[in-house]
Amino acid sequence: MRKVLNIIALAVFVLIAGLNSLKAQDTLYARQVLERLTSPQFYGRGYSYHGDSIAAAYLRSELKRLGVSPLGDDYYQPYTFSAFSMEGPLSLSVNGVTLEPFKEYRVAPFSASLYGTFEVLNVPPEILVDGTKLSKFLKKNKSLLADVVVYVDATSFKPKDEEEQKAFKSSLSNLRRRNSFNSKGVMVGMNEMNTFSPAFTDYEHGYAYIEVLASKMPKKIRTMHCGIFT
DSSP: OEEEEEEOTTHHHHHHTTGGGOOHHHHHHHHHHHHHHTSGGGGGGSTGGGHHHHHHHHHHHHHHHTTOOOSSSSSOEEEEEEOOOOOSOOEEEETTEEOOBTTTEEEOTTOOOEEEEEEEEEEOGGGGGOHHHHHHHHHHTHHHHTTSEEEEEGGGOOOSSHHHHHHHHHHHHHHTTOOTTOOSEEEEEESSOOOOOGGGGGOOOSSEEEEEEGGGSOSSOOEEEEEEOO
16 A cells, blocks of 8 residues: 655754754754654654654644745655555454454564464474474474464563574564464564564565564463454
8 A cells, every 4th residue: 555654855954954063052952853753752753653744743843943944835745655554354362352453463564364263373482493392393283283373472482591582583583584384374472562664565475474462462372363454
């Protein structure tokens, strides 16, 4: 989907240009602008929660206050780019409990559509960094994997050292690119909800990929029902 966004080109540069020759109070103002733009209220200045529009409105107000004239009829310069959006209704429930989209779960932009009720196979997170354990797990559950959704609670992983922690993060990242379980889908329990770069819209997988808030998950997930249309 094409989403029209409003931004102010080079606005920050205009506001803080010439820092080398600025007085102390001007340097302080420049820092205040940067701190404001990077504050949580601007949501990373991305299109999620309209952070881009919030930032644009703030910069426009500052430019007007400083008496800077727009280059054209307005300070805004509209442009478009491909952004991810869910088509149709979106739903996810775990063990019969409905979760709130975006706050308690997020579907990746490369996720395949998935609809129905599925059994969930809980995967011990440590097998992601142990090739032998992973092979045994895949062999043991080979007859089940094609029809289930696997769940990995990333928050329960206890690394032995820094190297194992790095290996685990790498394995989680790989799950975004390849479903080594060959399951219907993959759910990953996280401490907090991540955002996905628009670059992830450039490709699509043949499996559903969902990140959920681990603190909202039951101790053992048995079933999940989802309606995901991408």
